[in-house]
Amino acid sequence: MAIDPVLMPTATTPIRDKVVTAAEAVRLIRDGDFLVVEGFAGQGFAEELVLALEERFLHSGAPGGLSLVFTVAQGDGGDRGLVHLCHDGMLARSMGGHYGMAPALQKLAISGAIEAYNLPQGVIAQLIRDTGAGKPGLLTHVGLGTFADPRHGGGKVNDRTTDDRVTLMEIDDREYLFYKAFERLDVAFLRGTTADPAGNVTMEKEALTLEALEVAIAVHNRGGLVIVQVERIAERGSLHPRDVKIPGVLVDCVVLVSSGARHTQTWASQYNPAMSGEIRQPMNWVEPMELNPRKVIARRAALELHPNSVVNLGIGVPEGVAAVAAEEGILEYLTLTAEPGVIGGMPTGGLDFGSAINADAILAQPSQFDFYDGGGLDAAFLGMAQADGAGNVNVSRFGPRLAGAGGFINISQNSKAVYFLGTFLAPSRSAVVDGQIRTSDGPAAPKFVAAVDQRTFSGEYARRSGQPVMYITERCVFVLTEQGMQLTEIAPGIDLQTDVLDLLGFEPIIDGTPATMDPRIFRDEPLGLRDDLLTIPLDARFSYDETRNLFFLNLEGVVVRTEAELALAVAEIDRRVTEVGHTVNMVINYDNFIIAPDLVDSFAASVRGLSRHYESVTRYTTSAFLRLKLADHLADRGLSPHLFESRSEAMAASTPSTPSAS
Structure with missing residues (x-):
């Protein structure tokens, strides 16, 4: 049969160019869409796209009733991040792993203004991947015994949230949780470094790759719209195929950012080539920490490090373990990791958290959590907002604040050993003076309570699985035993009764006299940890x-x-x-x-x-x-x-x- 020549492509037929403005791209979003916003704090966050969507909503009132899907809610407590999507009527629900840096979104979730789910960060990342693969959901042990377990709430944040997304299952006499796949994923906001007009995207200046590819696959396979914000446009066909992290077949729109201020590598750094792997930065720039309660805790934790171990460090006080390891010259004998995907090097802190200086590898976030969930971590050093006599720990919700679980549940349940770090009180009311801890009076909130407000870590699950657990503060150290929390060490200068026992919400196990914590950690000189370790x-x-x-x-x-x-x-x-x-x-x-x-x-x-x-x-x-x-x-x-x-x-x-x- 002859083909109509009018329908045949000719040499003059234009090749598709996917580069559009941010305003043109967000015009395609409809009321009620499920929007996946990629990012880890400021890393990988497509700020130009979010601002364009906000401008459209404020001008027209559309699109409204959006469902927001994320692993980590991007924000810094100020005027950046997801605060731009939190206008009245703009959101109908949120489904994510961590809310801690997005107070405006927290407020909507806690108040019941929107439906809200908080599931483990690794579960969200893996669930996006599995949704793209057409699977019905994710079957895993992660979350058992925590607030993600349907027996303890199933991850629902408020009473308005009624749909069950988590089911308890039993296979061969073992319990598992089944997390339902996303029924809809309509739009993705992603970020890269360079794109060509066909939509192929590289990420050479990004500190993390996160689950950008997995999101693109999931949204594309659900018939959705994939929009990628980039810093520069390259000639078609000029990008090396091994450098392309998101292929053009998955991308609908490419948006060239209008300002570098809307495309910073992290919230703290415009661009650090040592975080993206372009260069390796000398480590002699690392300044020793000031000798204070946080350093005391980090030093006591560092005594638990072992050569050749693979370690995860949480945000906050645990960040100090990396600084101590650098000061003591032992970083080269450890492999430090962070949940967004970095392996090796020195994990960064503050608003750079999640990246690493001189990383050995930067994995996709779902792969990092596969590694964690399967038992790849030898030790995890994590924060601790509350702990109780059963060994349960809360870092996710206290009163009107919804921090969310983040990667805490995946990491704490699956590490071969876990160490929870935090000051004894909040604030600590402690100071390091002449090689001892001195305490002072004043208002402070107890952190060791009769029962935690929310169970982010289950002491019972840890005991059943035989996991070693230690709780380290500047005043004392506890370990989890079959009978409960045992007080094993106290700091020099601390009165056991008035400075510890009178401030506990439970009665700890005490076998004889607790040992005195290593006096070296209270002196303003190196520990000599390198010799100890080797x-x-x-x-x-x-x-x-x-x-x-x-x-x-x-x-x-x-x-x-x-x-x-x-x-x-x-x-x-x-x-x-x-x-x-x-x-x-x-x-x-x-x-x-x-x-x-x-x-x-x-x-x-x-x-x-x-x-x-x-x-x-x-x-x-x-x-x-x-x-x-x-x-x-x-x-x-x-x-x-x-x-x-x-x-x-x-x-x-x-x-x-x-x-x-x-």
Whole structure:
């Protein structure tokens, strides 16, 4: 059949150009639309689009009755952020993870002027992704025992909010929560750095990528409108495909920002290339914290850090842990993270919070929460507004203030260990004087209460899951036990009865006399934490499991520079194994083990000499370089060249039935 030539594209047919003004873009939004506004505080926030939408509403009264969807409500308590969408009649509902920086939106939610839901930040991020994939919702353990659990409110903020979005389910005798997917997602406000006329968007100057791609997919697949604010327009086809974070097939409108003031990297920084990964910034600029109660808390928390651990730091007092780690020179031995997606480097604080200086990687926020929810965190240091005798913690709602859960629930429930940090009272009424804590009288709100106002962390859930939990203040330290909160430490200068017990809303467990907190944290000089972190006592380097006949030798962090040091080490190993009285299955950790290059042959010969003690020997290290180097030399000596990558692999291989690896 012949094709009508009038309908055929010609060389003169214009190629679609998606660049429009902000006013033209927001004109497409209708009454009652579900609007997804991306951002983490000022990061990723499309301020030009929000201001254009406000101007249209104030001029015409439309669009009204919008439903606002967000992970973190963008705002700074002033005239920036979502305050511009909080005019009477503009919003009908809000559904988000964190409200803390948006007081105008808080007021609408608390008063019942709009329907409002507060769900865990990670759940919102993952739910947007799953909505885009056409899934019915998100099935997860996150939120059990907290206010997100339907038995405790299901995330509903006020009485006006009646629809159930969370369902309790049981699979194989285990409880889960099912969060319903979004039925509608009509409009997305996103942000990038560069776009071409076809709508392809890069994010090279953004500190975070958040869930920009996931939002674009979800809104596009729901038949909605995707609008992206950018700083500059590039020639069509000039953007490298690997740099494109939002492909043009998902984008309907591109808006070139009219002013740099409406496109700041964060609320605090116009642009810091060390936060976007363009450069690596020297870390000697970090000023030590002033010695005050906040630093005391951060220092006590830093004593719980371990080499090679992956850590999350919350906002507020926990930010000080990063500053202490930098001051003590131990940042390089840790991997610090923040929930919006940064891994490695030094997490930033204040209005830069969520980013990191010199990050190793910047993930999408849903992926970061996948990592967290699956158990990727070794430790989390989080804030604490209220705690009670059952170990429950509240950071989300107190009286007329709705802070929201943010990422707190995902992080606190899934970290292998969790530490809650905060002053004992609010304000602290404490000062550091001559190596002690001195308290003063004055009005202050108790933080350790009979029952928290809202349960953001469930002590019962933590006990059932066997999670270690510690509560650190400048006056004392508690740990969560099967029986409840146990007071384990008090600060020097503190009177146990008048400065602690009389101010508690519950009776803690006290086993004997509480220990005195480490006096170093109250002195205005470095702790020496680097030596503490890297020095393992000799006795702790040897352990023997008689049941499995496994002998563990931990050489992590050992440095051997001379023949004399090598001889001493070998002699001690020989003595320890000889004491067992028979051959053993040896497991050796070589992580961060350093040996002078000219001693490698001597080391291999010494290992061969010790083999008379072994039925089998398995070695492991996470350093690929050391695995290769030692494997070559051990193979030359006729020994097993294989080194495993983890202790669990090594233990699995080193069993009584394993053929000798020596």
